[in-house]
Structures are given as structure tokens and as C-alpha cells.
Amino acid sequence: MPRTAKWLGDAMEGLLGSRFPLMKVMETNYINPNIKKIRFKGNLSGMNFQLGYAVIIRVSDTEYRNYSVSFSDVENGILEIIFHLHGAASGCLFMDRLTVGDQVxxxxxxxxxxxxxxVKKQLLFGDETSLGVxxxxxxxxxxxNHEFQFYFELDExxxxxxxLLGLENYTVFPKNNHFRNEQWINDLAIFRAGDWLTANYILTGNVKSVQTFRRVLKNxxxxxxxFTAGFWLEGKTGL
Ligand SMILES: Cc1cc2nc3c(=O)[nH]c(=O)nc-3n(C[C@H](O)[C@H](O)[C@H](O)COP(=O)(O)OP(=O)(O)OC[C@H]3O[C@@H](n4cnc5c(N)ncnc54)[C@H](O)[C@@H]3O)c2cc1C
Incomplete structure (x- = not known):
């Protein structure tokens, strides 16, 4: 639901009430000019945060966007999200402007x-939008005590x-369409060694990269x- 009429959005928020709480910005932190981490505080009672879960944020009168929760503490009403500020789009502009004391x-x-x-071995693949996961x-x-690896395709x-986010066991790949190339993915060390064939794979980020990686895993x-969740697709607004 990336877009809806303003009156409908207002009505939904009224109806959903505690399921759509107003959260206050407590802290903002630019990891670099393109990546912003924000800590929100509000009433999260009764909410169930599982790893990889996402929330919807109203970014204008008529637009909504999905973002993954990178940290949550229901008891103290805290949640954190890591935003990729990829350009002059509604979600990015809204998140870029947020400052301490704002409410969303x-x-x-x-x-x-x-x-x-x-499952002992777990591999997470994604891009800037997957950092929160x-x-x-x-x-x-x-x-x-899992054996784990993070594979990220990132802009230089x-x-x-x-x-800077304190992640470990990660490999950064340049974002140059490698993960659109089945043969290139097939040559990754995880397939040659064989011992990652029993792992769980959590693939998020760009839809085309996720789909291609999944095909190679299946093959x-x-x-x-x-697990696959495409987070964005070129030319498509707010997945
Ligand atoms: C379940 C779920 C969880 C998500 N979690 C996160 C998260 O934790 N952090 C996060 O930053 N994003 C996350 N996303 C992705 C985010 O919702 C999209 O990137 C969304 O399109 C951003 O809205 P926007 O208004 O900035 O851009 P839009 O108005 O939706 O898009 C404008 C243009 O920018 C392109 N675009 C969108 N995203 C990107 C990108 N990342 N890089 C380059 N071009 C892009 C679109 O294809 C479109 O052409 C998640 C998405 C889903 C579905």
C-alpha cells in the first residue's frame, strides 16, 4: 500500500489507534551521508517484534513505506531503523528531514x-536496505553460536x-549487477566448498538480485x- 487518499489514511490511523502508534524521534545518527539510523520511542505494548519484521511508516499525507526494525525494546518503547537515503524520493526526503522531537x-x-x-549455518544477503535486518x-x-555470513552488494x-555498524563476518560486493548474473553467483565460494548447502538463506534487498540468487540456490x-523478500525494484514506488 505505497499510496492512499489522505482521508483514508487519517481514518485508518484513527481506527487502528494503538496498532499505528505515534513515535517520537529520540536520536538520529548519520552513519555516512547515505545511511541514517533513527531511534524512536513510543507505546509498543502488545507488539510482537520478530527478527526481520518490518513496519509501515507514513511519509506524507498520502504515502507509506516499509522499513525493517534493526532493534526493538518493547518494554521501554524503543525501536530503531536504518534508512538508505538513496535519492530525492518521498521516503528518503522524509527520513532525511526527521530530527529529534519529531513525531511519526x-x-x-x-x-x-x-x-x-x-539451523547452524545462516547466510544473509542484501544491500543498503538490508543493513537493518x-x-x-x-x-x-x-x-x-551460529556460523553466519553476511553478503552485501553496496554502492562504493x-x-x-x-x-561502522559493528557487523562481523561480512563480504562486500560492488553493486555492479554481479548478483544479476547466475554464472557469477554460481562461482561463489559457498557453492564450491559445499558445506554451505545446508545453510538457511535470507535474501532481501533488490528484487532482481534476490530472484537471481534464489534461482542459483535452487539449482x-x-x-x-x-527466505526471500524483495525490498525495492528499479522504477517501482514503495514495495
Ligand atoms: C519489508 C520491507 C522492508 C524494508 N526495509 C528497509 C529498511 O530497513 N531500510 C531501507 O532503507 N529500506 C527498506 N525497504 C525498502 C524501502 O521501503 C524502499 O526502498 C522504498 O522504495 C523507499 O521509498 P522512497 O520513497 O525512498 O522511494 P520510492 O518513491 O519508493 O522510489 C523512487 C525510486 O527510487 C528507487 N529506489 C527505491 N529504493 C531504492 C534503493 N534502496 N536504492 C536505489 N533506488 C531505490 C525506486 O525503484 C524508484 O524508482 C524495505 C522494503 C520492504 C518491502
């Missing part, structure tokens, strides 16, 4: 349950961001589960 409407979280504590997973992957300007008959 945030929906209750929802999504697929992507984390399985019983990786940041939310990492403490659990470490605490529960954002190569240092995983390190390699991996025995683990594959």
Missing part, C-alpha cells in the same frame, strides 16, 4: 519468521558502513530453507 506514525510490525535458532540478526547469531560510497539443490 509507525504501524505494528509484521513479516515472515526468518530466523530459525535450530543484518543488525537485528547479529546478536542472536552470535549468542546462539557505502562499503565501510557494515564495519544447487541446497537443503536449507530460503
Amino acid at each position: 506514525r509507525v504501524s505494528m510490525p509484521r513479516g515472515q519468521k526468518q530466523y530459525d535458532p535450530a 543484518a543488525v537485528s540478526f547479529q546478536p542472536y547469531l552470535k549468542k546462539n 560510497a557505502n562499503e565501510q558502513v557494515p564495519r 544447487n539443490n541446497i537443503s536449507g530453507r530460503i
Whole structure:
């Protein structure tokens, strides 16, 4: 639902009430000029945050966008999101302008349950829009002694961001359509070594990259589960 009439949005917020709480911006932090982390505070009681869940944020009178929760603390009403400021689009402009004290409407979280504590090996793939998912997973992957890897396709300007966010076990690939090329993906070390064929794969970010990576995983008959969620697609507004 990227767009709706203003009266309908207002009515929905009124009807949904506590399911669409007003959250206050407590802290903003530019990791670099393209990546902004924001901490919100509000009443999150009764909300169920699973790893990889996303919320919908009203970014104008008529537009809504999806964002993953990188950290949540329901008891203290805190949630954090990592935004990719990719250009002069409604969501980006809105997030770029947010400053401490501003208030925004945030929906209750929802999504697929992507984390399985019983699976030893987990690989998360994505781009700048997936950094929040990786940041939310990492403490659990470490605490529960998983073997894990993050694969990111990033713009050159954002190569240092995983390190600045404290991520570990990551590989950065240039965003130059490698992940649109089945043969190139097939040559990745994970397929040659064979021991990542039992892993769970959580693929997010660009729709075309996610679809291509998934096809190669399927062709390699991996025995683990594959979770896919395309977060954005060239030329498409607000997936
Ligand atoms: C479940 C889910 C979780 C998500 N989590 C996050 C998150 O945690 N952080 C985050 O930053 N984004 C996240 N996204 C992606 C975000 O919702 C989209 O990028 C959205 O399009 C941003 O809205 P916008 O108004 O900035 O751009 P739009 O108005 O939607 O798009 C304008 C143009 O920009 C292009 N575009 C959109 N996103 C990007 C991008 N990242 N890079 C380059 N071009 C782009 C579009 O294709 C379109 O051509 C998530 C999406 C989903 C579905």
C-alpha cells in the first residue's frame, strides 16, 4: 500500500489507534551521508517484534513505506531503523528531514519468521536496505553460536558502513549487477566448498538480485530453507 487518499489514511490511523502508534524521534545518527539510523520511542505494548519484521511508516499525507526494525525494546518503547537515503524520493526526503522531537506514525510490525535458532549455518544477503535486518540478526547469531555470513552488494560510497555498524563476518560486493548474473553467483565460494548447502538463506534487498540468487540456490539443490523478500525494484514506488 505505497499510496492512499489522505482521508483514508487519517481514518485508518484513527481506527487502528494503538496498532499505528505515534513515535517520537529520540536520536538520529548519520552513519555516512547515505545511511541514517533513527531511534524512536513510543507505546509498543502488545507488539510482537520478530527478527526481520518490518513496519509501515507514513511519509506524507498520502504515502507509506516499509522499513525493517534493526532493534526493538518493547518494554521501554524503543525501536530503531536504518534508512538508505538513496535519492530525492518521498521516503528518503522524509527520513532525511526527521530530527529529534519529531513525531511519526509507525504501524505494528509484521513479516515472515526468518530466523530459525535450530539451523547452524545462516547466510544473509542484501544491500543498503538490508543493513537493518543484518543488525537485528547479529546478536542472536552470535549468542546462539551460529556460523553466519553476511553478503552485501553496496554502492562504493557505502562499503565501510557494515564495519561502522559493528557487523562481523561480512563480504562486500560492488553493486555492479554481479548478483544479476547466475554464472557469477554460481562461482561463489559457498557453492564450491559445499558445506554451505545446508545453510538457511535470507535474501532481501533488490528484487532482481534476490530472484537471481534464489534461482542459483535452487539449482544447487541446497537443503536449507530460503527466505526471500524483495525490498525495492528499479522504477517501482514503495514495495
Ligand atoms: C519489508 C520491507 C522492508 C524494508 N526495509 C528497509 C529498511 O530497513 N531500510 C531501507 O532503507 N529500506 C527498506 N525497504 C525498502 C524501502 O521501503 C524502499 O526502498 C522504498 O522504495 C523507499 O521509498 P522512497 O520513497 O525512498 O522511494 P520510492 O518513491 O519508493 O522510489 C523512487 C525510486 O527510487 C528507487 N529506489 C527505491 N529504493 C531504492 C534503493 N534502496 N536504492 C536505489 N533506488 C531505490 C525506486 O525503484 C524508484 O524508482 C524495505 C522494503 C520492504 C518491502
